[in-house]
Amino acid sequence: MIDPTDIRLDDVVRMRKPHPCGGFEWRVIRLGTDIGARCLTCGRKVLMPRSQFARRVKKIVERKDAGLGMSNP
Numbered sequence: 001m002i003d004p005t006d007i008r009l010d011d012v013v014r015m016r017k018p019h020p021c022g023g024f025e026w027r028v029i030r031l032g033t034d035i036g037a038r039c040l041t042c043g044r045k046v047l048m049p050r051s052q053f054a055r056r057v058k059k060i061v062e063r064k065d066a067g068l069g070m071s072n073p
């Protein structure tokens, strides 16, 4: 299981079980107490508690470079 705190906006994650449409990959579109994600296959959006979301994620497959261009003094 991934760390529930290690989820960032715009991450693409792979779920343990497929969506009914057959897709495994989701993009994080909202962060808060609940996490919003959009299925990359069918475009459906879901909202679920952070802990539940973390349990369903198998791994994070793509992450934008956090802090790019912001680390320079």
Ligand SMILES: [Zn+2]
Pocket (backbone or CB within 6 Å): 019, 020, 021, 022, 023, 039, 040, 041, 042, 043, 044
């Ligand atoms: Zn889907």
